[in-house]
Amino acid sequence: MANRxxxxxxxxxxxxxxxxxxxxxxxxxxxxxxxxxxxxAPAGKTVGIVGExxxxxxxxxxxxxRIVQKPGRIVDGEIILRxxxxxxxxxxxxxxxxxxxxxAIRGGEIALVFQEPMTSFxxxxxxxxxxxxxxxxxxxxxxxxxxxxxIELLRMVGIPRPERRIDEYPFELSGGLRQRVMxxxxxxxxxxxxxxxxxxxxxxxxxxxxxxxLLREIQARTQMSVIIITHDMGVIAEMADDVIVMxxxxxxxxxxxxxxxxxxxxxxxxxxxxxxPSIFAAPRSKLPTIAGSIPHPHNRPAGCPFHPRCAERxxxxxxxxxxxxxxxxxxxxxxxxxxxxxxxAPIT
Amino acid sequence: MTIRSNSGAPLLExxxxxxxxxxxxxxxxxxxGQVRAVDDISFHxxxGETLSLVGExxxxxxxxxxxxxxxxxxxxxxxxxxxGAGEVVDTASLPKAALTPYRHQMQMIFQDPFSSLNPxxxxxxxxxxxxxxSGIKNRDQRRARVENLLERVRLxxxxxxxxxxxxxxxxxxxxxxxxxxxxxPSLIVAxxxxxxxxVSVQAQILNLLLDLQDELGLTYLFVAHDLxxxxxxxxxxxxxxxxxxxxxAETDQLFKAPKHPYTEALLSAVPKPDPRLRSERIVLxxxxxxxxxPPAGCYFHPRCAHAxxxxRSETPPLEExxxxxxxxxxxxxxxxxxxxxAPPSPHxxxxxxx
Numbered sequence: 001m002a003n004r005x006x007x008x009x010x011x012x013x014x015x016x017x018x019x020x021x022x023x024x025x026x027x028x029x030x031x032x033x034x035x036x037x038x039x040x041a042p043a044g045k046t047v048g049i050v051g052e053x054x055x056x057x058x059x060x061x062x063x064x065x066r067i068v069q070k071p072g073r074i075v076d077g078e079i080i081l082r083x084x085x086x087x088x089x090x091x092x093x094x095x096x097x098x099x100x101x102x103x104a105i106r107g108g109e110i111a112l113v114f115q116e117p118m119t120s121f122x123x124x125x126x127x128x129x130x131x132x133x134x135x136x137x138x139x140x141x142x143x144x145x146x147x148x149x150x151i152e153l154l155r156m157v158g159i160p161r162p163e164r165r166i167d168e169y170p171f172e173l174s175g176g177l178r179q180r181v182m183x184x185x186x187x188x189x190x191x192x193x194x195x196x197x198x199x200x201x202x203x204x205x206x207x208x209x210x211x212x213x214l215l216r217e218i219q220a221r222t223q224m225s226v227i228i229i230t231h232d233m234g235v236i237a238e239m240a241d242d243v244i245v246m247x248x249x250x251x252x253x254x255x256x257x258x259x260x261x262x263x264x265x266x267x268x269x270x271x272x273x274x275x276x277p278s279i280f281a282a283p284r285s286k287l288p289t290i291a292g293s294i295p296h297p298h299n300r301p302a303g304c305p306f307h308p309r310c311a312e313r314x315x316x317x318x319x320x321x322x323x324x325x326x327x328x329x330x331x332x333x334x335x336x337x338x339x340x341x342x343x344x345a346p347i348t
Numbered sequence: 349m350t351i352r353s354n355s356g357a358p359l360l361e362x363x364x365x366x367x368x369x370x371x372x373x374x375x376x377x378x379x380x381g382q383v384r385a386v387d388d389i390s391f392h393x394x395x396g397e398t399l400s401l402v403g404e405x406x407x408x409x410x411x412x413x414x415x416x417x418x419x420x421x422x423x424x425x426x427x428x429x430x431x432g433a434g435e436v437v438d439t440a441s442l443p444k445a446a447l448t449p450y451r452h453q454m455q456m457i458f459q460d461p462f463s464s465l466n467p468x469x470x471x472x473x474x475x476x477x478x479x480x481x482s483g484i485k486n487r488d489q490r491r492a493r494v495e496n497l498l499e500r501v502r503l504x505x506x507x508x509x510x511x512x513x514x515x516x517x518x519x520x521x522x523x524x525x526x527x528x529x530x531x532x533p534s535l536i537v538a539x540x541x542x543x544x545x546x547v548s549v550q551a552q553i554l555n556l557l558l559d560l561q562d563e564l565g566l567t568y569l570f571v572a573h574d575l576x577x578x579x580x581x582x583x584x585x586x587x588x589x590x591x592x593x594x595x596x597a598e599t600d601q602l603f604k605a606p607k608h609p610y611t612e613a614l615l616s617a618v619p620k621p622d623p624r625l626r627s628e629r630i631v632l633x634x635x636x637x638x639x640x641x642p643p644a645g646c647y648f649h650p651r652c653a654h655a656x657x658x659x660r661s662e663t664p665p666l667e668e669x670x671x672x673x674x675x676x677x678x679x680x681x682x683x684x685x686x687x688x689x690a691p692p693s694p695h696x697x698x699x700x701x702x
Contacts, residue, residue: 053546209629209631209632210631277550277579282600
């Protein structure tokens with residue numbers, strides 16, 4: 001790994017997503033699953049994308065890897081991947097989703113860890129088989145060499161007796177071990193970016209703590225950029241350097257993790273933080289709630305998507321115009337009319 | 349079959365409950381081992397109280413819940429339930445047919461509101477089904493009761509002719525709660541009732557459960573893995589590990605001053621929703637013991653940082669170390685373990701209320 005990457009700060013980010021729009025064209029109408037997401041992922045840092053179901057966080061991940069299922073497709077925006085020092089950056093959004101270029105990047109420079117470690121493996125092959133296949137797909141190595149590397153990887157992610165475990169089938173492993181194998185597989189080709197989509201949601205807390213520690217440890221060693229996607233504010237607080245808060249396909253707020261948790265600007269972020277059950281709460285205490293529920297994607301409200309549930313909405317403004325993501329402090333952005341006036345731009 | 353009259357008894361008392369699952373192998377399906385899913389546990393729940401069973405997957409919390417409801421027949425032990433008529437019955441030993449009069453007094457709320465409601469039945473049919481089964485033949489009566497139940501769970505009664513797919517996850521969970529309430533149960537067993545819901549909806553359902561308890565005097569057995577959720581809802585908490593209760597205490601006491609190293613590790617592992625509290629966590633090594641081949645002595649000792657020789661050979665009994673605080677650990681009295689207390693600086697946003 002080039003030592004320039006370790007300097008971090010002044011470096012251009014490894015991945016930059018600009019105004020990404022991924023829409024699904026269904027018979028019942030267009031679902032704007034992601035509608036203008038922008039963020040960047042620097043080397044050695046962790047970006048957390050947080051939001052509830054339907055906010056577009058997973059579709060964002062799928063869009064980056066270009067594995068959005070039909071009838072969905074990227075309709076606008078760019079996904080710039082900065083490659084080795086001398087190579088030209090590529091715009092993943094422009095690549096052919098089935099072409100060789102993106103296939104080399106998937107599982108190579110960008111790896112993905114899914115939520116459900118049971119269904120993300122093929123039940124017909126041993127875990128070793130599946131990791132060896134990944135390695136040999138991306139790198140020119142022999143079978144024996146790939147197998148040795150697989151054992152090393154399994155050891156690195158903390159699997160006991162890897163030389164035996166390598167020949168086991170996914171069903172023989174516990175959830176925590178399976179997730180470790182998933183991470184080993186993702187790391188098999190030394191990715192620059194690891195996208196972890198709800199990596200610990202299916203796991204128990206003590207296993208979750210192990211996996212989060214493992215991710216941090218590997219990141220410290222490899223300086224890879226991690227994009228962690230979750231609905232769990234606790235995981236975000238533990239892991240992220242920068243946070244993107246999404247709601248119904250739009251980024252409502254972004255900024256450094258401390259700002260998001262201690263100086264949140266957007267009413268949705270504020271309400272979400274208040275409504276999380278806290279381990280510090282008094283027993284049998286009521287929680288502040290957010291009124292209503294997340295609208296069905298086909299009934300997306302006009303104007304700001306959060307306005308029907310927002311306690312601070314301004315009628316005539318929030319229900320008409322769509323707020324843009326604008327700076328609200330030096331490093332923090334929010335899309336809310338409490339902080340800026342609507343553009344004269346037409347309503348989309 | 350034990351029937352006694354006892355009005356001062358707790359609503360539910362579980363004594364030495366065991367549930368083993370046989371492991372069968374070979375052509376003759378011979379029993380070669382036992383999975384000790386629930387391994388000799390005892391606890392009680394007072395009327396109007398919420399007891400939470402917490403623990404990681406496979407610890408036996410759901411099996412315990414299912415044994416109490418007699419969805420599973422316990423291998424051994426007593427489940428003493430105080431009926432509406434004031435008698436105490438042992439639902440573990442009663443023959444299945446004899447249970448029918450008591451079934452409606454204990455109801456369940458399920459985890460997944462998507463698969464627990466029949467998609468081909470309207471909301472009315474779903475909620476009225478238990479009414480019909482209990483012999484309310486008059487449709488108008490059922491209708492009035494369903495309307496009342498929907499209002500109780502804060503849903504609009506006009507929606508009763510719709511099908512489950514028209515509702516969001518939170519609304520479906522309310523329908524499930526309304527169905528559970530239909531026959532005026534005294535005990536509600538809620539198995540992970542909010543873990544499938546979005547964060548912003550979890551809070552609504554937790555508040556609803558607290559309100560319903562106050563309004564109807566319900567008693568909850570709450571099964572959950574999320575300690576933050578448990579903190580909000582429970583009067584007392586029982587922590588389970590590999591089929592055994594390792595610690596049981598009042599909620600505040602258990603969270604502030606845990607006495608079992610496993611409880612301490614669990615509390616420490618919960619991600620705290622504040623980046624300023626990123627600190628050294630206790631990360632347990634290894635995995636939960638296999639309930640088919642549990643280790644000798646204390647089941648937790650292979651992962652315990654405080655284990656001594658005695659822990660490797662002798663199973664610790666669940667003993668009272670403080671009033672109402674029982675712990676199964678040889679070293680409970682000498683260890684000083686770390687719990688979770690109020691955060692150092694209160695969360696500025698949590699001080700504001702909506």
